[in-house]
Amino acid sequence: MNKNKEKLLNSRYRAEKRFQFYGKSAIFLALLFLTIFIFKIFSTGYTAFQKTWLIVPVTFDAETMYLDENPSKEDLEDADYFDLALQTMFNLDKSASEKQQNDLKRMVSYFFEREIKRELLNDPSLIGKTKDVYLTASDDLDQVFKGNYPRDLPEDQRRVTDYQLKIFDQLVEQGRVESKFNLSFFTYPDSREAELAGIASSFMGSIFSILVCLVIAFPVAVLAAIYLEEFAPKNRFTDFIEVNINNLAAVPSIVFGLLGLGILLAVFHLPRSTPLVGGITLSLMTLPTIIIACRASLKAVPPSIREAALAMGASKMQTTMHHTVPLSMPGTLSGTIIGLAQALGETAPLILIGMVAFVNTIPGSPLDPAASLPVQIYIWAESAERGFVEKVSACIMVLLGFLIIMNLFAQIIRHKFEKKWS
Amino acid sequence: MNLVIFIFIVLLGFTSYYFGRKKAYSIQATNTRLTALPQFYGYYLAIWCAIPAFIIYSLWAIFEPSIVKLIILSDYSNQGYLDDELNLIYEKTKSLSRGQFSGEITTYLETSAEKYLNLRSIAQNSKVVLILAIIIASIVYGYKRISSNNRTREPVEKFLNAVLFTASLAAILTTIGIVFSLIFQTIDFFKVIPLFDFIFGTHWYPAKAFVRDASEPLDPSMYSDTFGAVPIFAGTFFIALIAMCVAIPIGLMSGIYLAEYASTKVRQYAKPLIEILAGIPTVVYGFFAALTVGPFLKDIGTAMGLEVSAESALAAGGVMGIMIIPFISSLSDDVITSVPQSLRDGSYAMGATKSETIKKVIFPAALPGIVGSILLGVSRAVGETMIVVMASGLAANLTFNPLESTSTITAQIVVILIGDQAFGDPKTQAAFALGMTLFLVTLSLNIFALRVVKKYREKYE
Numbered sequence: 003m004n005k006n007k008e009k010l011l012n013s014r015y016r017a018e019k020r021f022q023f024y025g026k027s028a029i030f031l032a033l034l035f036l037t038i039f040i041f042k043i044f045s046t047g048y049t050a051f052q053k054t055w056l057i058v059p060v061t062f063d064a065e066t067m068y069l070d071e072n073p074s075k076e077d078l079e080d081a082d083y084f085d086l087a088l089q090t091m092f093n094l095d096k097s098a099s100e101k102q103q104n105d106l107k108r109m110v111s112y113f114f115e116r117e118i119k120r121e122l123l124n125d126p127s128l129i130g131k132t133k134d135v136y137l138t139a140s141d142d143l144d145q146v147f148k149g150n151y152p153r154d155l156p157e158d159q160r161r162v163t164d165y166q167l168k169i170f171d172q173l174v175e176q177g178r179v180e181s182k183f184n185l186s187f188f189t190y191p192d193s194r195e196a197e198l199a200g201i202a203s204s205f206m207g208s209i210f211s212i213l214v215c216l217v218i219a220f221p222v223a224v225l226a227a228i229y230l231e232e233f234a235p236k237n238r239f240t241d242f243i244e245v246n247i248n249n250l251a252a253v254p255s256i257v258f259g260l261l262g263l264g265i266l267l268a269v270f271h272l273p274r275s276t277p278l279v280g281g282i283t284l285s286l287m288t289l290p291t292i293i294i295a296c297r298a299s300l301k302a303v304p305p306s307i308r309e310a311a312l313a314m315g316a317s318k319m320q321t322t323m324h325h326t327v328p329l330s331m332p333g334t335l336s337g338t339i340i341g342l343a344q345a346l347g348e349t350a351p352l353i354l355i356g357m358v359a360f361v362n363t364i365p366g367s368p369l370d371p372a373a374s375l376p377v378q379i380y381i382w383a384e385s386a387e388r389g390f391v392e393k394v395s396a397c398i399m400v401l402l403g404f405l406i407i408m409n410l411f412a413q414i415i416r417h418k419f420e421k422k423w424s
Numbered sequence: 425m426n427l428v429i430f431i432f433i434v435l436l437g438f439t440s441y442y443f444g445r446k447k448a449y450s451i452q453a454t455n456t457r458l459t460a461l462p463q464f465y466g467y468y469l470a471i472w473c474a475i476p477a478f479i480i481y482s483l484w485a486i487f488e489p490s491i492v493k494l495i496i497l498s499d500y501s502n503q504g505y506l507d508d509e510l511n512l513i514y515e516k517t518k519s520l521s522r523g524q525f526s527g528e529i530t531t532y533l534e535t536s537a538e539k540y541l542n543l544r545s546i547a548q549n550s551k552v553v554l555i556l557a558i559i560i561a562s563i564v565y566g567y568k569r570i571s572s573n574n575r576t577r578e579p580v581e582k583f584l585n586a587v588l589f590t591a592s593l594a595a596i597l598t599t600i601g602i603v604f605s606l607i608f609q610t611i612d613f614f615k616v617i618p619l620f621d622f623i624f625g626t627h628w629y630p631a632k633a634f635v636r637d638a639s640e641p642l643d644p645s646m647y648s649d650t651f652g653a654v655p656i657f658a659g660t661f662f663i664a665l666i667a668m669c670v671a672i673p674i675g676l677m678s679g680i681y682l683a684e685y686a687s688t689k690v691r692q693y694a695k696p697l698i699e700i701l702a703g704i705p706t707v708v709y710g711f712f713a714a715l716t717v718g719p720f721l722k723d724i725g726t727a728m729g730l731e732v733s734a735e736s737a738l739a740a741g742g743v744m745g746i747m748i749i750p751f752i753s754s755l756s757d758d759v760i761t762s763v764p765q766s767l768r769d770g771s772y773a774m775g776a777t778k779s780e781t782i783k784k785v786i787f788p789a790a791l792p793g794i795v796g797s798i799l800l801g802v803s804r805a806v807g808e809t810m811i812v813v814m815a816s817g818l819a820a821n822l823t824f825n826p827l828e829s830t831s832t833i834t835a836q837i838v839v840i841l842i843g844d845q846a847f848g849d850p851k852t853q854a855a856f857a858l859g860m861t862l863f864l865v866t867l868s869l870n871i872f873a874l875r876v877v878k879k880y881r882e883k884y885e
Contacts, residue, residue, distance in 0.1 A: 014777055021779035025681025028674045032698050032753070035746045042716050043700065043708070157763040225591030233588060245871075246595040253863065254807025256834050257602055259841075260859040264605025268847055286598045293595070321583040347705025350834070352810035354841050376661065376707040383711045383814060398708050405703060 043402075047395025053184035053197070054147045056110060059363060060090045061120055061132040069129070078123055086421040087115040094169055099321075100398040105166050111197045138186075139179070141196035141389030142168055147179060151388060161388075191362050192378065196389025199382070201397055203364050207277050207357065207372030208346060214281020214368050215345050219288045220338055224327075226289075227296035227334075232322045251290035258287045259351030267355060275356040276372040283351050288341035295337020299330040301388065304423045332419035336412035343408040345403065349376040375401045425548060429481065429555060431619065440563060441480060444469030447570050460577035468576040471583055472566030479560045492543050495755070563719065586709055599780050606863060609847070609856030616850050617651045625652015628820035628831075629850050630840055651854050653861070655822040659830035663741045664805035666826060670745025671801055675752030676794065683760040684782055695754070701815035702750035710814030714742035718815055725827060733817070738826040744808055748801045755800065759793030760786060792880040799873035803866045807830035809834035833862045 064070075066086045069077060091106045091114070098106060100335055114137045120134050142161045145151040148172075157164050175178050190200030234240040262283035266272050273289060303326050311321040352358070357377050358424045365372040373381065379397050382390040441463075448465035452458055458465075492680050496517060497510050505513070513536070518535040519525040521544075570576065614622070627649045678698060682691055718739040725732030771781040787794075817829025818839050831839075840855040 014780070018777045018779045020684060021782070022681075025677050025685055028677035029681055029686075029694055029698070031674055032678055032701065032746075032749050033694070035699055035749075036697065039704075039712055040711065046715075085701065222591050222594045225588050226594055229585075229592040233585060234592070243592055243595055246599050248600055248874060249867060249870055250595055252803060252866065253602070253833065254803075254809070254866055256807065256809045257606075257838055257859055257863050257866075260837070260856060261598075261602050261605045263841065264609065264856065265601050268605075286601075289594060310581035317577065317581060319584055323584075343703070346701075347707070349705065349707040350813075350838065354840055358842060376705050379707050379711060380810065380814065383707075383714065394715075395709055398711065400707070401705065405705070409703065 012077055014166070022060045028068065043395050043398050046392055047399050049148045049150065050187060050392040050396035051184050052148065052181045053186065054144040055136040055180045055182060056139050056143075057134045057136055057178040058090055058094065058110075058182060059132050060086070060121070061093075062086070062128045062130060064087075064129050073126075073129075075123075075126070076118050081119075083115045083122075084117045090114075090118065093175075102165050102258055105163050106169065109143055109166055111140055111195055113138055113198055123353045128204065134178075136180070138197050141387065144197055145327070145388055145392075146170070147174075147181065148392075150392065155376055158287070187393070191364050192373065193359065193362060194360075194379070196387050196393060199390070199393055201375065201378060201400060202399075203361050203379035204373040204375050205400075206365050207280075207361075207377075208374040210277035210368040210372065211280040211284060211357075211366065211374055212342055212346055214278055215285040215288060216338070216342060218282060219285035219292055219341070222285075223259070223289050223292035223338075224296050224334060227293045227300060228322060228327060230293070231297045231300040232326065233318070247290045247293055251294065255287060255348055256354065258283050259354030261286065262351060262355040273369060273371075275361075276369055277357075277365065277372050277374070278368040279350050279355050280357050280374065283355060284345040284348060287348065287351065288345045291341035291344065292338050295341070296330065296334040299333025299420075300326060302333065302423070303329045304373040329421060332415050333420075336416040339408050339412040343405050343412075345406070346374075347376055347405060349374075349380055352377050353380065375404075426485070429552065433474055433477045433481065433555070433559070435471045436477075436559060440473040440566075441466035441470040444566075444570055447567070451571075451573055455708035456573060459573055464576040464580050467580045468709055469563065469566045469570060471580065472562045473559060475583075476562045477555050480555055480558055481551075481621045484547075484554075488547055488551075492547065495543060499532075499536065499539075512786050516718050535854070536736065536756045539855075547675050601651045601865065606856050606860040609853045610860045612848070613850060613853035613857040616853075621787050622651055622653050624654060625649065626654045626822055628655050628836070630836070630854055639876075651850070653858070655820040656831060656833055656836055656858070658805055658822055658824070658863075659737070659820060660832040660834075662824060662826075662830060663737050663744065663816065663832055664802055665745035666738060667740025667748055667805040668798070668802060668810075670742050671752055671805075672798060674745075675749040675801070676756055678749070679753040679756035680760060680782060684756045684778065695757070698753055699750045701746060704747070704748065706808060706810040707814070709743050709747050710810040710812075713739050713811055713815030717743055730827060732827045733829045733830040735815060736827050737816055737823075737830045740812050741826070743815060744805055744811050747808070747811070748804055751799050751804060752797050754793050754798030756790070759797065759877075762793075762881070763789050764790045790880075792876050796873040796877035796880065799869050799876070803869040803873065806832075806869070807834060807862060809838060837862075 046315045063086065064073075066089055067081045067083060068085075069081050073081070083345055088107060091110065092103050094106055095102065111271050117137055118135055121133065132230065139147070142151065143166065145165070146162060151159075151160075151162070153167065162170075170179070187199065187200050188205075190198055191203035192201075193199040230240065230243065234243075262279055266279050266282060267274055272282075304422065307325050307329065308321050312318070316324065352374055357371075357373055359371055359373070360381070360383060361373055363369050363370070375397060379401065382394045443466070445462045445466035447469075448458055448462035453463070465610060493514055497514060500510060500513060513533070516527065516533055517536040517540050518531055520529065521540045525533075560653055629650050678694075682695060685693065714735070718734045718736065721736055721739050722732045722734050767785050767789055768781055771785045772778075776784070812832045812835040816831065816835065818831055818835060819829070820831040820836065821828060836856050837855045840851055846852060
């Protein structure tokens with residue numbers, strides 16, 4: 003009898019241990035996913051911050067540029083650099099056949115002409131002289147140099163030819179290949195060529211959308227929250243507004259995209275693909291988030307504050323505007339920032355309103371067509387070229403960096419400025 | 425020009441604030457008792473100055489274009505043009521008047537363009553005159569009210585109250601906007617495609633509807649067997665199911681562990697770390713699923729001799745499940761913590777172990793709240809877009825094999841609406857019909873879940 007009891011007790015203890023183990027492993031799994039995730043993004047993305055340059059000697063021959071003697075600044079601006087640039091590449095292997103010459107040309111980005119031109123414009127005295135110029139390597143060679151591209155594939159399955167590899171290896175041996183910080187990733191707009199693609203256009207698009215979103219959502223949400231928390235009578239209509247807000251907070255984001263498409267674009271004829279429309283759509287989405295945060299922080303202001311103000315003869319409106327609202331601001335602001343961070347990561351509604359279009363200019367105002375960072379991630383992730391994989395990861399790193407900064411900022415505001423009532 | 429008027433009104437509003445306050449001081453100087461603080465006099469005058477002008481200004485901005493259009497097109501009214509052609513003529517007129525027109529210029533167009541410019545300048549001038557008149561009239565009125573020392577605080581506060589109330593209508597307006605944007609297209613869609621075919625049809629090939637000659641009238645028979653949504657509904661349900669299979673056990677167990685077992689220190693670090701998973705943008709999950717998880721599952725499958733699609737439902741659903749873990753874990757954590765301590769103490773007093781208490785006492789007590797949190801998770805999974813678009817297939821296969829690719833409502837909306845859309849095309853309308861379905865499904869899930877959670881909270885408060 004006693005033995006049976008002990009057995010039962012032991013099995014109950016084992017069940018207890020097992021249950022605890024399940025709990026621990028659930029947390030472990032969740033954190034493992036997070037780690038794998040972040041590791042994967044960083045390990046594929048960090049190489050995008052480096053860019054491979056080929057250092058090629060350029061002979062600035064006036065004849066190849068069709069320039070007269072003593073050309074003026076304008077002449078240099080208008081000169082034809084293409085032949086010079088081609089000649090420079092062909093000079094890497096003077097015995098190249100026509101097909102091989104074509105390969106040589108493809109070893110650098112199609113910006114090579116402009117890079118040579120910039121060099122000469124910086125120093126016009128170079129005419130007739132030879133100088134080493136940094137040229138952006140093509141994305142395939144860039145990937146080869148970073149070791150992301152298997153070299154041992156058969157030639158017909160590779161985008162780099164054996165000939166290009168041979169020349170490239172010669173250049174590496176001569177120390178004419180260099181890897182430097184990829185500034186153009188931050189300053190160039192999107193491009194079809196991976197080596198020239200940057201996030202400047204989508205970054206500005208994101209900034210403009212978020213600004214539009216902030217300008218619209220913040221005042222409306224704060225005013226609405228003040229009304230609902232401080233002034234609204236307890237009746238059916240107020241309940242109806244509250245139900246609406248709670249439900250809007252849980253409506254899938256893509257439905258807001260349909261709203262933007264069906265109302266903003268189709269009825270109001272706002273310009274397509276612009277941060278203006280994107281921002282308005284996002285603001286409708288963040289509205290409930292900010293309202294809920296603002297109401298919570300208004301609710302946290304103790305009634306004694308209000309009673310004191312009312313006792314001093316302030317009107318209800320004065321009490322609210324002079325005392326309750328300023329005291330609730332830290333909570334409201336941190337809620338707003340969190341809402342904006344959500345909006346910053348939103349993709350689907352922006353795709354529907356056309357912010358997915360290929361934009362190779364940097365937008366200067368919310369009325370110019372633009373993409374946004376998450377949409378840029380989507381666009382690049384959908385393209386087949388290998389060079390874009392690391393770009394996507396790098397873009398994700400930038401986006402996550404922004405989200406982390408925004409959330410930290412929200413935390414700081416909350417902890418530093420929020421009054422603790424006890 | 426519009427901007428100038430706008431800035432003018434704003435500046436005038438500010439100056440009238442100071443003007444009104446000054447008036448209040450001067451009344452005070454005559455030893456008369458003010459009826460409100462001096463700044464209310466300022467607010468009062470500023471509101472009178474700016475608000476009527478703004479109302480006129482915005483009404484004008486809304487109605488001017490359509491009235492001008494009406495007048496211009498009245499010249500063409502009895503010549504038997506179609507609506508679309510009239511619109512085209514109007515657009516041509518506008519671009520001609522701006523000097524950006526590159527097509528053939530007819531005399532008709534030229535006169536229209538001239539008329540257009542003429543009308544615009546008349547409209548512009550009369551707008552300026554009208555707004556100025558309104559401003560002067562209302563300032564004079566407001567100033568008179570102030571001068572006779574009328575009450576100013578009450579009207580100003582009433583006005584502010586009205587502004588607050590209007591702002592709170594934004595939520596309702598958004599809901600109305602959503603319903604409106606969806607409903608008309610949906611109704612048009614069901615005029616062409618019978619509701620029955622949509623709900624019970626088993627073939628979904630919206631691409632087929634694209635190859636249509638726009639000039640020919642719509643022939644509903646060619647759309648039979650094109651917009652049967654069963655494969656999409658099934659795919660949505662299936663992917664959500666896979667997601668919940670990942671999210672429920674992990675989310676629930678970590679919620680329980682955090683609430684009942686974890687020390688304050690573990691809780692302090694683990695909880696925010698898990699919640700990071702909820703803050704990662706979904707497009708990032710989509711990329712992760714497409715780049716890492718999909719190929720990984722494919723390799724494993726190939727090694728085991730299974731046919732696995734690189735865009736399998738398993739990859740999309742699994743990653744979506746990871747995304748939902750924090751929703752379930754933190755909600756169920758909250759729910760479990762709010763179960764009264766007395767229930768636990770009672771169970772311990774009877775000699776139950778901690779896990780027995782959790783399983784037999786706390787879990788049943790917290791069940792409604794947990795179900796609510798799971799339902800909210802399901803509604804997330806149903807509405808999730810980017811993971812499916814990027815990681816699962818875009819073709820709607822009717823399958824329940826997790827290793828094949830399927831599609832969901834959200835993914836189909838994106839597939840249909842990405843790029844240029846033609847309103848009035850059944851294909852575009854189909855996306856809105858799907859959106860309507862999605863909205864209704866998630867709405868009912870949310871209402872139900874929120875109600876369950878609320879009921880539960882009331883029980884223990």
